[in-house]
Amino acid sequence: xxxxxxxxxxxxxxxxxxxxxxVVFVHxxxxxxxxxxxxxxxxxxxxxxxxxxxxxxxRSRCAAAGHAIEDHARDLEALxxxxxxxxxxxxxxxxxxxxxxxxxxxxxxxxSALVLLSATPRFTAGEDWPHGLPTASVRxxxxxxxxxxxxxxxxxxxxxxxxxxxxxxxxxxxxxxxLTDAPPVSPLAARAGLEALxxxxxxxRLREVRVPTLLLHGELDPICLLAASAFVEARIPGARRRTLxxxxxAPHLSRPSVVNEELAGFLAxxx
Numbered sequence: 001x002x003x004x005x006x007x008x009x010x011x012x013x014x015x016x017x018x019x020x021x022x023v024v025f026v027h028x029x030x031x032x033x034x035x036x037x038x039x040x041x042x043x044x045x046x047x048x049x050x051x052x053x054x055x056x057x058x059r060s061r062c063a064a065a066g067h068a069i070e071d072h073a074r075d076l077e078a079l080x081x082x083x084x085x086x087x088x089x090x091x092x093x094x095x096x097x098x099x100x101x102x103x104x105x106x107x108x109x110x111x112s113a114l115v116l117l118s119a120t121p122r123f124t125a126g127e128d129w130p131h132g133l134p135t136a137s138v139r140x141x142x143x144x145x146x147x148x149x150x151x152x153x154x155x156x157x158x159x160x161x162x163x164x165x166x167x168x169x170x171x172x173x174x175x176x177x178x179l180t181d182a183p184p185v186s187p188l189a190a191r192a193g194l195e196a197l198x199x200x201x202x203x204x205r206l207r208e209v210r211v212p213t214l215l216l217h218g219e220l221d222p223i224c225l226l227a228a229s230a231f232v233e234a235r236i237p238g239a240r241r242r243t244l245x246x247x248x249x250a251p252h253l254s255r256p257s258v259v260n261e262e263l264a265g266f267l268a269x270x271x
Contacts, residue, residue, distance in 0.1 A: 002014055009061075018048050056190075098200055116215050165247055223248075
């Protein structure tokens with residue numbers, strides 16, 4: 001399995017399927033690239049699909065500190081540069097969307113399109129930002145993670161879905177695939193990732209996006225609020241948004257066929 005060293009002590013695991021226009025997937029906090037298995041399998045017939053694990057997540061390694069959104073953004077830039085990707089479509093989910101936005105000034109010339117899935121430019125609420133989670137909620141999550149990491153990550157996973165979105169047996173199967181069978185996030189990366197989400201703000205980056213942009217967002221997302229993607233839509237020129245009924249924070253897991261259809265349709269329109 002290929003690895004890419006982006007800086008001393010940081011080794012990113014990446015994999016690819018298929019040929020054609022590159023499509024690069026960026027996952028979210030505490031997960032790994034396996035959350036996009038269904039999307040990769042669907043698109044690989046017509047595209048070169050590239051997935052990687054954020055530093056400290058999945059099979060990627062990080063020796064010490066350096067888990068800010070800016071660090072992840074530099075890794076993404078390095079990946080695109082080393083693979084010499086041109087005309088790539090970037091698909092980013094949750095915290096991965098903040099990584100993509102932070103990297104946007106440096107990677108614009110390599111992109112043909114951007115898809116932000118369950119996205120927000122700022123995770124926590126503030127005086128001028130009502131579309132985030134309370135800081136106290138994130139700090140409480142960090143405290144639970146410190147004392148009961150496995151149980152906390154399982155609860156976070158369960159909380160991505162809303163009542164009636166997915167049956168218990170199917171949700172258990174997805175949990176096995178993305179939590180149990182996949183290598184776990186490192187404790188350092190998980191804790192530091194929450195600290196990064198407490199302070200990171202990519203609103204200023206929205207005006208720098210210059211490629212066709214699609215926003216896909218669960219109608220009932222309890223983690224990255226629907227109003228956040230409305231804010232993004234209004235500030236990226238030409239962006240369009242699709243609200244996915246009856247879904248929470250991970251529609252690509254609960255409704256893979258719906259998300260795959262949206263992605264395929266959007267990519268087919270690109271020149």
